[in-house]
Amino acid sequence: MNAKPQVTPIDRPKLTLPNGADKLLLHSCCAPCSGEVMEALLASGIDYTIYFYNPNIHPLKEYEIRKEENIRFAEKHGVPFIDADYDVDNWFERAKGMEYEPERGIRCTMCFDMRFERTALYAHEHGFKVISSSLGISRWKNMAQIN
Numbered sequence: 001m002n003a004k005p006q007v008t009p010i011d012r013p014k015l016t017l018p019n020g021a022d023k024l025l026l027h028s029c030c031a032p033c034s035g036e037v038m039e040a041l042l043a044s045g046i047d048y049t050i051y052f053y054n055p056n057i058h059p060l061k062e063y064e065i066r067k068e069e070n071i072r073f074a075e076k077h078g079v080p081f082i083d084a085d086y087d088v089d090n091w092f093e094r095a096k097g098m099e100y101e102p103e104r105g106i107r108c109t110m111c112f113d114m115r116f117e118r119t120a121l122y123a124h125e126h127g128f129k130v131i132s133s134s135l136g137i138s139r140w141k142n143m144a145q146i147n
Helices: 031-043 060-077 088-095 106-125
Strands: 024-027 048-052 081-083 130-133
Touching: 024 031, 024 106, 031 048, 031 060, 048 060, 060 081, 088 106, 106 130
Parallel strands: 024 048, 024 130, 048 081
Antiparallel strands: none
């Protein structure tokens, strides 16, 4: 018997996907930032898949902690989870020369582009017409820069 996933019972706006899309690929940076976004999608009845691609997170132990929390959420709520490559060598190559850039600087723009490019490619290859990310909910990020 497939029970409907339980979400935190709070008032939320009902979310809908644009242009009649039937599923969403959600890039997730970490469970604390993504949790409310994922619950809102569930509460709205949106079929989505979590896509975890974050080679910027290091050391590896921190990356694994964040990935495991995403997996735990996905399993608890029956949401598909895609574990993309860690790809840390690509991250360091792209970040070369930007090591001392501040948070919200050009390194962040490069990082968003890198992760969204990979998310969009996966979406295209697997029939997702809509992608989104939980990055914008983080208090450490600049929404205008993300968009």
